Amino acid sequence: MAQPDPIEEARRQWVAHGWGAAADGMAMVTSLTRVQQLVTERIDAVLRPLDLTFARYEVLRLLAFTRAGSMPMTRLGSLLQVHPTSVSSAVARLEAQGLVERQRDADDRRVVRATLTARGREVVEAATDGLNREVFEAPGLDADDVATLTGLLRDYRRRAGDLPD
Amino acid sequence: MAQPDPIEEARRQWVAHGWGAAADGMAMVTSLTRVQQLVTERIDAVLRPLDLTFARYEVLRLLAFTRAGSMPMTRLGSLLQVHPTSVSSAVARLEAQGLVERQRDADDRRVVRATLTARGREVVEAATDGLNREVFEAPGLDADDVATLTGLLRDYRRRAGDLPD
Numbered sequence: 360m361a362q363p364d365p366i367e368e369a370r371r372q373w374v375a376h377g378w379g380a381a382a383d384g385m386a387m388v389t390s391l392t393r394v395q396q397l398v399t400e401r402i403d404a405v406l407r408p409l410d411l412t413f414a415r416y417e418v419l420r421l422l423a424f425t426r427a428g429s430m431p432m433t434r435l436g437s438l439l440q441v442h443p444t445s446v447s448s449a450v451a452r453l454e455a456q457g458l459v460e461r462q463r464d465a466d467d468r469r470v471v472r473a474t475l476t477a478r479g480r481e482v483v484e485a486a487t488d489g490l491n492r493e494v495f496e497a498p499g500l501d502a503d504d505v506a507t508l509t510g511l512l513r514d515y516r517r518r519a520g521d522l523p524d
Numbered sequence: 525m526a527q528p529d530p531i532e533e534a535r536r537q538w539v540a541h542g543w544g545a546a547a548d549g550m551a552m553v554t555s556l557t558r559v560q561q562l563v564t565e566r567i568d569a570v571l572r573p574l575d576l577t578f579a580r581y582e583v584l585r586l587l588a589f590t591r592a593g594s595m596p597m598t599r600l601g602s603l604l605q606v607h608p609t610s611v612s613s614a615v616a617r618l619e620a621q622g623l624v625e626r627q628r629d630a631d632d633r634r635v636v637r638a639t640l641t642a643r644g645r646e647v648v649e650a651a652t653d654g655l656n657r658e659v660f661e662a663p664g665l666d667a668d669d670v671a672t673l674t675g676l677l678r679d680y681r682r683r684a685g686d687l688p689d
Contacts, residue, residue: 362688363688364678364681364687364688365603365604365605366678368603369585372589378652378656378660380656380661381655381656381660381661382660383663383667383670383671383674384659384660384661384662384663384670385655385656385660386674387663387665387670387673387674387677388563388567388659388660388663390673390674390677390678390681391556391559391560391563391673391677392560392563392578393605393677393681393686394556394677394680394681395556395557395560396605397680397681397684397686398553398556398557402553413557420534424537438530438533439530440530440558440561487543490546490550491543491545491546491550494549494553495543495546495547495549495550495553496545496546496549497549498548498549498552498553499680499683499684500552500676500679500680500683502548504676504679505548505549505552506548507672507676508552508555508556508673508676508677508680509548509551509552509555511665511669511672511673511676512552512555512556512558512559512673513529513531513555514665514669515559515562515664515665515673516529516555516558516559516562518664518665519562519664521558521562522529523527523528523529
């Protein structure tokens with residue numbers, strides 16, 4: 360016997376309760392939440408054996424893109440679009456794992472930099488290989504749909520003030 | 525001075541490092557993660573004053589849709605598409621908040637049911653009013669784009685095996 364999609368079923372309930380103006384938005388938000396869970400499961404399957412979360416992976420990846428493997432903490436926060444305390448806690452954990460070191464900038468002692476260790480470099484490349492192969496090269500939709508979805512998410516971000524001017 | 529979008533910048537880095545086949549998938553996944561964060565911030569602004577998370581709100585909402593305000597725990601897990609332990613911990617927290625009660629089914633003692641309290645009913649209706657007004661009725665995209673986005677997310681879910689047959 361066919362079960363209904365729980366999100367479609369919720370949408371029907373919304374309409375039946377007189378909340379029709381909110382039904383499509385509810386379905387969009389709930390679908391986003393659900394797909395994010397499914398994507399996170401795939402990412403965690405790659406990163407968990409390396410003892411990384413996606414947030415900590417992103418820190419390592421940004422550092423590895425720089426020439427010196429190093430970046431001020433404030434710059435990391437700006438690129439990751441997260442609160443400074445989130446960056447601090449991610450970097451503190453990476454430091455405890457021996458993947459990153461923090462030190463004050465030699466030229467400007469007010470600036471704290473995060474720098475990849477040799478081990479951090481190995482781990483971020485292994486993580487990137489795994490994510491590319493297991494997730495990003497097979498993102499779960501056809502190429503056209505990947506582009507359309509990313510474009511709509513970009514529209515959402517732009518309208519939410521999330522994109523630089 | 526115009527700063528680049530960090531996600532677009534990451535996509536360029538991916539291509540420059542020879543990972544072109546993974547670049548669009550990376551941008552899609554990172555965009556999903558980012559938009560989910562933005563949506564969660566809006567939802568939390570409504571639910572935090574009510575001391576609810578979206579996961580606990582969903583439990584209350586599903587119970588409120590039933591005639592008796594009551595449902596077996598296993599049925600909740602199936603509708604929410606989450607692990608039984610996640611349902612247990614959400615319901616335990618809701619019980620501690622006085623919004624839900626758990627009891628064994630009178631007809632089948634193996635079945636544990638979650639049931640809304642009178643206070644739970646008040647809270648879920650207040651939360652729904654707030655979410656409809658503040659988030660779902662203004663989901664951040666035009667109606668056509670909301671439909672297209674939800675459709676693509678549904679395609680993703682179908683291909684990931686997330687929809688009932």
